[in-house]
Amino acid sequence: MNQGKFITFEGGDGSGKTTQLSRTIDWLKSQGKHVLQTFEPGDSALGKEIRRLLLSGEHTPVPAAELLLFLADRAQHVETVIKPALAAGKWVVCDRYTDSTLAYQLAGRALKDNGQLRDMLAWAECGVSPDKTIWLDLSVEDAAARMASREAGGEAANRLDNEKVSFHKAVYAAFDNIQRENPTRVQRINAGQSIEDVQADIQTVLGQL
Ligand code: TYD
Numbered sequence: 001m002n003q004g005k006f007i008t009f010e011g012g013d014g015s016g017k018t019t020q021l022s023r024t025i026d027w028l029k030s031q032g033k034h035v036l037q038t039f040e041p042g043d044s045a046l047g048k049e050i051r052r053l054l055l056s057g058e059h060t061p062v063p064a065a066e067l068l069l070f071l072a073d074r075a076q077h078v079e080t081v082i083k084p085a086l087a088a089g090k091w092v093v094c095d096r097y098t099d100s101t102l103a104y105q106l107a108g109r110a111l112k113d114n115g116q117l118r119d120m121l122a123w124a125e126c127g128v129s130p131d132k133t134i135w136l137d138l139s140v141e142d143a144a145a146r147m148a149s150r151e152a153g154g155e156a157a158n159r160l161d162n163e164k165v166s167f168h169k170a171v172y173a174a175f176d177n178i179q180r181e182n183p184t185r186v187q188r189i190n191a192g193q194s195i196e197d198v199q200a201d202i203q204t205v206l207g208q209l
Contacts (some may be wrong), residue, residue, distance in 0.1 A: 004088070004089050004092060005091045005092070005209055006082065006129070006131050007092065007131065007206065008094045008133045009095050009096070010099045010133055010136070010175060011136030011137070012138060012143045012171060012172060012175070013147055013160075013168075014144070014145075015137070019195060020134075020198055020199060020202060021095055022037075024134075024203075024206070028206070038093070039094060039095035040077060040096045040097060041069075041096075043077055044073075050069055050073040050076075054070065055159050057159045063105065066109065067111065067117070070105060074101075075124050078127075079126055094130075097125075097130060099186070102174055102178060103171045103172075103174035103178070106174070108163065108170050108171045133185055133187065134189055135179055137175070137188050137189060137191055139192075187205045189202060
């Protein structure tokens with residue numbers, strides 16, 4: 001059977017991910033692909049509840065609980081949404097995946113890992129790893145400037161957006177490491193360019209699949 005492709009988008013808050021995702025979906029469709037656009041956390045019926053628990057700010061989970069909630073969301077998402085779409089031959093484009101957990105929970109929360117946590121991250125993927133990951137690379141300083149102007153425009157920040165600069169620096173450094181450790185899977189895209197140039201770079205990368 002024609003297996004689809006699994007593409008993930010990663011990047012710090014303010015990197016332009018939402019705009020680039022929607023342009024990429026339009027482009028893939030124009031190429032005749034069947035596409036499923038999805039996101040984490042929260043794009044399953046159970047995940048919707050988990051997302052609210054994680055991001056509303058009503059609760060402050062301890063780091064271990066936060067990690068486990070993201071992984072619970074992922075397992076549910078993979079089994080009920082991603083796998084069926086891939087089996088139907090679709091291209092699945094997912095806004096954030098395991099690399100976000102590595103960056104935000106393991107690095108951002110500075111969870112000590114003797115290898116067990118990475119194994120758990122792999123286990124929660126239920127056998128589905130990205131064929132390609134687009135990392136929209138934007139410095140913490142540039143991202144903060146973009147976020148400030150968005151919030152001035154009325155867009156609400158979630159519980160993780162509101163973390164301090166040192167947290168976002170740890171997240172950035174983690175994405176940088178992930179890219180160096182997985183240079184074939186993870187493609188770094190300079191997110192400081194114009195919207196058109198970023199999109200052109202993404203199309204070049206995905207065109208090679
Ligand atoms: P969201 O509002 O979906 O948007 P964006 O991706 O544009 O930031 O926010 C999801 C938040 O959850 C974001 O702050 C990153 C965080 N996150 C984690 O901390 N760990 C994870 O494993 C995932 C998937 C997301």
